[in-house]
Amino acid sequence: MVKEIERAGIPVVHVATVVPISLTVGANRIVPAIAIPYPLGNPKMDCTEEKKLRRALVEKSLRALETEIHEQTVFED
Amino acid sequence: MSKRRILHYLNQFFGQIGGEDKADISPMIKEGQVGPGMALNQGLKEVAEIVNTVICGDSYFNENLDEAKAAIQNYLDEVKPDLVIAGPAFNAGRYGMACGHVAEVAAEKGIPVITAMYEENPGVEIFAKYAYIIPTADSAAGMRKAVPAIINFVKKFIETDGEVGSPEAAGYFPRGIRKNFFAEKRGSLRAVEMLIRKLKTEEFKTEYPMPDFDRVAPNPPVADISKAKVALVTSGGIVPKGNPDRIESSSASKYGKYKLTDLLEFTEDNSETAHGGYDPVYANQDADRVVPLDVVKEMVGEGKIGTLHDYWYATVGNGTSVANAKKYAADITKDLVADGVEAVILTST
Numbered sequence: 001m002v003k004e005i006e007r008a009g010i011p012v013v014h015v016a017t018v019v020p021i022s023l024t025v026g027a028n029r030i031v032p033a034i035a036i037p038y039p040l041g042n043p044k045m046d047c048t049e050e051k052k053l054r055r056a057l058v059e060k061s062l063r064a065l066e067t068e069i070h071e072q073t074v075f076e077d
Numbered sequence: 078m079s080k081r082r083i084l085h086y087l088n089q090f091f092g093q094i095g096g097e098d099k100a101d102i103s104p105m106i107k108e109g110q111v112g113p114g115m116a117l118n119q120g121l122k123e124v125a126e127i128v129n130t131v132i133c134g135d136s137y138f139n140e141n142l143d144e145a146k147a148a149i150q151n152y153l154d155e156v157k158p159d160l161v162i163a164g165p166a167f168n169a170g171r172y173g174m175a176c177g178h179v180a181e182v183a184a185e186k187g188i189p190v191i192t193a194m195y196e197e198n199p200g201v202e203i204f205a206k207y208a209y210i211i212p213t214a215d216s217a218a219g220m221r222k223a224v225p226a227i228i229n230f231v232k233k234f235i236e237t238d239g240e241v242g243s244p245e246a247a248g249y250f251p252r253g254i255r256k257n258f259f260a261e262k263r264g265s266l267r268a269v270e271m272l273i274r275k276l277k278t279e280e281f282k283t284e285y286p287m288p289d290f291d292r293v294a295p296n297p298p299v300a301d302i303s304k305a306k307v308a309l310v311t312s313g314g315i316v317p318k319g320n321p322d323r324i325e326s327s328s329a330s331k332y333g334k335y336k337l338t339d340l341l342e343f344t345e346d347n348s349e350t351a352h353g354g355y356d357p358v359y360a361n362q363d364a365d366r367v368v369p370l371d372v373v374k375e376m377v378g379e380g381k382i383g384t385l386h387d388y389w390y391a392t393v394g395n396g397t398s399v400a401n402a403k404k405y406a407a408d409i410t411k412d413l414v415a416d417g418v419e420a421v422i423l424t425s426t
Contacts, residue, residue: 009414
């Protein structure tokens with residue numbers, strides 16, 4: 001799906017836990033997520049902490065969308 | 078020669094530990110055979126024996142790669158098997174990836190690995206060079222065919238001392254390994270014959286298939302996200318409570334388009350996951366963990382994101398065929414383009 005949306009000219013950031021799969025399906029901007037059942041959360045944290053974590057991931061994703069890249073890029077930090 | 082000693086790798090489900098709620102268990106080793114290992118062992122009893130079974134949760138393996146691979150390495154050093162069998166994994170993505178990683182670890186130690194998966198399992202493309210991967214159906218309903226196929230292949234592997242022959246002849250996915258052999262006809266003659274067949278529009282078979290890299294070049298970045306229109310898409314199956322479109326928990330036959338203008342965030346009262354390929358407890362409690370609606374709305378309010386497209390799109394990426402995923406994405410994209418969406422956050426579980 002990432003590839004088809006990208007093909008239409010819209011930049012996509014793929015937030016995914018299993019980065020090798022994301023690379024194989026052809027995502028270009030990849031942000032590694034937390035865990036498979038909760039990519040953008042962590043039920044072990046309290047609500048405020050968890051939301052902070054999610055916000056950090058969303059901010060990283062937005063930065064990825066604003067970053068010029070020339071090949072598949074995993075945004076680690 | 079004495080019976081070959083086989084180590085068998087299974088996930089938590091086929092290892093009879095449990096379902097998705099046990100997908101986070103760390104690796105363990107058992108004596109003898111478990112689950113599909115019983116039938117494999119029975120079929121192989123003349124030539125081989127499954128001496129140990131290693132079981133690991135699919136989520137654990139993919140989320141803790143280093144630890145999981147280290148554990149596999151230790152088990153291989155302890156057991157010193159002659160052969161490893163992994164799976165079959167059918168179209169289970171995480172399971173296929175785990176089988177592939179097991180194969181990679183074993184291959185480094187020179188231990189041959191035989192596994193079985195559906196052709197679209199990501200494990201095939203990534204790990205084919207480390208293992209003989211036998212094609213299976215896309216679901217465990219294909220177990221009855223997969224087991225004898227593995228048995229026959231292992232027998233052949235043992236009989237031929239690993240010289241099973243080409244992928245087409247022996248029935249496994251091409252591994253990208255070249256073997257020298259003497260052809261009956263010289264290369265120039267074969268090339269001309271092939272060309273003549275091609276000119277006559279007859280069937281011909283290339284000796285060197287070009288790899289099919291269907292890559293899309295990255296689009297230019299968004300100049301200023303605080304002025305851009307953003308959309309949310311997920312393969313993690315987040316749908317309104319009650320799953321109004323009845324999106325299937327695996328091999329989804331559709332995607333959903335849902336209005337988000339009246340929502341500030343996801344809660345356990347307004348949403349749930351339809352996805353059957355991961356433990357749904359956490360997403361059902363708070364689907365923002367899969368589609369970050371709360372944070373994105375907040376950031377729109379703060380002026381840090383321009384605007385948000387009025388709908389989110391969801392399908393279930395569990396065993397969904399590539400052809401279907403493409404079709405859904407084409408429809409979704411039409412919508413996004415029509416509405417002037419400039420960037421997409423796509424989340425996957």
